[in-house]
Amino acid sequence: MRFGGLLAVNAVDMSVRSGEIVGLIGPNGAGKTTFFNCLTGLYRPTGGQVSFAGRPLPPRPRKVVQAGMARTFQNIRLFQNMTALENVMVGRYCRTSAGPLTSIVRGPKFRREEAATRARAQELLGFVGIPEAGESLARNLSYGDQRRLEIARALATDPQLLLLDEPTAGMNPQETRQAEELIFRIRDSGLAVVVIEHDMRFIFNLCDRVLCLVQGEVLVQGTPEQVQSDPRVIEAYIGTSDEGETGDA
Ligand SMILES: Nc1ncnc2c1ncn2[C@@H]1O[C@H](COP(=O)(O)OP(=O)(O)OP(=O)(O)O)[C@@H](O)[C@H]1O
Secondary structure (H helix, E strand, C coil): CEECCEECCCCCCCCCCCCCEEEEECCCCCCHHHHHHHHCCCCCCCCCCCEECCEECCCCHHHHHHHCEEECCCCCCCCCCCEHHHHHHHHHHHHCCCCHHHHHHCCHHHHHHHHHHHHHHHHHHHHCCCHHHCCCEHHHCCHHHHHHHHHHHHHCCCCCEEEEECCCCCCCHHHHHHHHHHHHHHHHCCCEEEEECCCHHHHHHHCCEEEEEECCEEEEEECHHHHHCCHHHHHHHHCCCCHHHHCCC
């Protein structure tokens, strides 16, 4: 992915299997979010190809979600003035069949689907640990709960692959532990998960494999043990001006 003269992501080749958690680390500006944006159709890559489950994916977010890839955002992007339940229901609509006409007429088929969507959304709120939040407006939830809600909305699309962009940013230690436990449960349900994170303790504890990006390219990849002891990774972080990234920021 090129932005003018800047090659933001170059030849990043990554695979992730069902039931596996892969971490994506790297200093600020390494290209992590740009990589997610390329995968999910927010950016049209200037070169290369995204394939999912063996099929090429067009760079269109709706097609990507329908193919089974869902994501959350570094800066939470909820519908702040809708309830938590409604936010999750929105995620579900890519799997329902009601078109505009059915929605206006609101016949029995629409009502059946709507009830099923509501029930599934409530179930997902329970799964992410906020079963009581359904009627609260998203903007009134705590920061940690908003992050869980974003995950619930992503899960509502029935993904096979979940991309999480800094899921613990702004969380306190207790919320971070709960997020870790939630991601393990998501993995255990058979999904493939890719996580971007700056919190090293979190990522090395969570992931089966870790890739370290630097200036848009994969510098090192391997098990958490291999990556955290690799001098090139340590150097890549120390070499940045953001010292906070070397610790638990
Ligand atoms: N839309 C854009 N237009 C121009 N340049 C961009 C755009 N998006 C990202 N970049 C540049 O691409 C590079 C990679 O940015 P990106 O946000 O992907 O990094 P990152 O690894 O996610 O960083 P961080 O950890 O700070 O979120 C940066 O130099 C950034 O300035």
